[in-house]
Amino acid sequence: MFKIKIADLVVEINNKFDFVKKVCKDYIVDENTKSDFSVCVTQEELEKDKKTANGNFSDGYVESVCAYRNICKKIPDFDAFLLHAAVVKVDDKAYAFTARSGTGKTTHIKLWKELLGEKALIINGDKPIIRIVDGKPLIYGTPWCGKEGYNINDCAELKSICFIERSDINSIEPFEMQFAVQKIVKQLIIPDNPESVAKLLELLDITLKKVDVWKLKCNMDISAAKMSYKTMKDGINNEN
Numbered sequence: 001m002f003k004i005k006i007a008d009l010v011v012e013i014n015n016k017f018d019f020v021k022k023v024c025k026d027y028i029v030d031e032n033t034k035s036d037f038s039v040c041v042t043q044e045e046l047e048k049d050k051k052t053a054n055g056n057f058s059d060g061y062v063e064s065v066c067a068y069r070n071i072c073k074k075i076p077d078f079d080a081f082l083l084h085a086a087v088v089k090v091d092d093k094a095y096a097f098t099a100r101s102g103t104g105k106t107t108h109i110k111l112w113k114e115l116l117g118e119k120a121l122i123i124n125g126d127k128p129i130i131r132i133v134d135g136k137p138l139i140y141g142t143p144w145c146g147k148e149g150y151n152i153n154d155c156a157e158l159k160s161i162c163f164i165e166r167s168d169i170n171s172i173e174p175f176e177m178q179f180a181v182q183k184i185v186k187q188l189i190i191p192d193n194p195e196s197v198a199k200l201l202e203l204l205d206i207t208l209k210k211v212d213v214w215k216l217k218c219n220m221d222i223s224a225a226k227m228s229y230k231t232m233k234d235g236i237n238n239e240n
Contacts, residue, residue, distance in 0.1 A: 005029045006071075007080050007129040007140040007155075012038035013067055019060025020067055024143045026153050036078060039070040068127070068144045072189040076199040080131035084187035085161070086150070087123040087139055088112050094123060094139045094156035095232055097216075098187050099164040104220060106148055108164060111225035125150030130158060130207055137207045160212040160232045167217035170224045172231050175215040177208060184208070212236045 003012050004027040012035040015021060021028070041063045049062045072082040085098040086105040090112070097105040106125050113120045123139065126146030130139050137158040145151035163175060163183055184204065191197050212235055218224035 001031070003029050003031055003033055003035060004143070005033075006142050007075065007078075007131045007138075008133075009036045009075065009078055009080070009131075010034060011036065011071055014038060014040035015063060015067065016041070017058075017060035017063050019058065020064040023064050026151075027143050037074050039067055039074070041066040041070065064144075068142075069189060072129075073191040073196065075129065075131075076191055076196045076203060078131070079133070079203060080129050081200050081203050082127055082189050083130050083139075083161075083184070084126065085128060086125050086146070087128045087141075089121040089123050089154070089156040090116060090119055090229075090233070092156055093159040095159060096128070096139060096161045097164055098161065098184065103164050103166060104218075105164050106146060106150070107220055108216075108218065108225065108228070109150075111220070111222055112229060115222060115225045115229060121152060121154070122150040123152055123154055123156065130203070132203055132206055135206075135210075137210050158207070158211050159235070160214060161208075162214040162216050162228065162232065165215070165217045166219075168219055170218045170221075170227050172214055172216045172218075172228055174236050175213045177213065180208065180213045 001014050002021050004024045006027055010033050045066050049066055085096040086109045087094050087096045088109045097108055099105045123141040124145045125148050127144040128139050130137050138155045139158045140155040141151045141153055216228055
């Protein structure tokens with residue numbers, strides 16, 4: 001057993017294997033810290049995920065994946081939810097890029113890093129948490145961050161969510177909200193009980209009303225980062 005602090009929540013993880021503790025090493029807090037909630041992974045969950053996983057993964061790796069999924073099913077009760085996205089922080093504002101796996105969201109934030117240097121910090125490469133605090137959506141780094149390992153134990157106010165599509169020609173435009181909701185729901189982890197599902201949808205509604213939402217069609221050239229950064233920094237109404 002050990003405890004971590006993510007999204008300003010203290011979570012007790014009752015683990016069987018050392019792998020998940022190693023993954024969470026930068027987020028561990030003293031075991032005497034009061035927990036907000038706890039999670040564990042049952043043997044049934046472990047065996048089920050091992051059967052459905054695409055690859056020969058260790059029990060420890062699978063436990064880590066299951067533990068985070070169980071965390072994400074509970075956090076809507078604490079005004080938080082996971083968004084499958086890569087997040088970069090610039091000037092204390094965060095920009096989240098989401099897409100189907102393999103589309104290039106991590107590549108795009110690397111281009112932002114190449115463009116902006118130390119001014120840009122990659123908060124998370126794959127599975128950050130959004131939490132509504134005082135009516136504002138903050139986005140947090142987590143230990144679960146994709147194969148590249150991009151994460152820092154930090155947070156920032158979320159300014160924009162951007163949906164990425166591959167294209168030879170770069171373009172960016174505001175995304176109509178009705179279509180954005182349909183797409184973003186596919187990038188969430190849905191809780192098991194109806195009350196938490198309703199809470200998750202409420203949190204998503206608050207988030208989408210507070211941030212700019214964009215559709216980006218781009219190639220893998222630095223010019224794509226230049227265009228998206230300038231447009232997203234200025235904002236849709238220049239109010240964020």
